[in-house]
Amino acid sequence: MAMIGYARVSTEDQDLTAQVKQLTEAGCDRLYREKVSGVKRDRPELVAMLDYVREGDVVVVCKLDRIARSTAHLLEITETLERKGVAFRVLNLNLDTTTPTGKLMLTMLGAIATFEREMMLERQREGIATAKAEGRYTGRKATAKAKAGEVLSLIAQGKGKQTVADELGIGVASVYRIIQEHKGSVGNAC
Structure with missing residues (x-):
């Protein structure tokens, strides 16, 4: 045993x-x-x-x-x-x-x-809804969007998308999303 x-x-x-x-x-x-x-x-x-x-x-x-x-x-x-x-x-x-x-x-x-877990989640959802209604809850800060300038700069330098993601500590999907949102400002580097 x-x-x-x-x-x-x-x-x-x-x-x-x-x-x-x-x-x-x-x-x-x-x-x-x-x-x-x-x-x-x-x-x-x-x-x-x-x-x-x-x-x-x-x-x-x-x-x-x-x-x-x-x-x-x-x-x-x-x-x-x-x-x-x-x-x-x-x-x-x-x-x-x-x-x-x-x-x-x-x-x-x-x-x-x-049952306890469900009750806790319900209270959490209610608290978030109340905080949103009062303008006190904004959700999680968008980390990748805050790095959009750095992403575009590194892409413009000719770095690959995965390299940029690794260097900035964000997902490669976020790099693609930022490039898509700023298509005109990155030129042919994309």
Whole structure:
């Protein structure tokens, strides 16, 4: 039997240290770590962990929301684990799916977590709508558009579109968009 830990944070600037410490203290001998949003489908470390686990293993997470993005996703993961004969534990809830009570609690907690997430998103949307109505919300600053002058200058110097994008830290699609918007001012360089 192996104890397999899965740690995830939503953004690159967040730290996995606390989760790694908790999982190590819980006895995990192998850890999978990921810095990616929970709503994204592409989570290679989660996929690798689910592929790696074998009958008798135990998958351990610090919190329920670290492994699944919805109740349906949580149930999908736990069904996969169950088919493989793998137990699932959530440290902060003292939850263990090897018991019928643990299975029931997992389903109920997953539903509650999804409900809380939906309520938070609804409040966020309402807050943004209110701020927009009051003229306090302008959205994210357009990074690439702010660099239009630099883009046009580098293109005029004969640099390639991908080179310009890499140099300015913007997407190549943004370079194309800026060139298209300023077609007359760049001449034949485009």
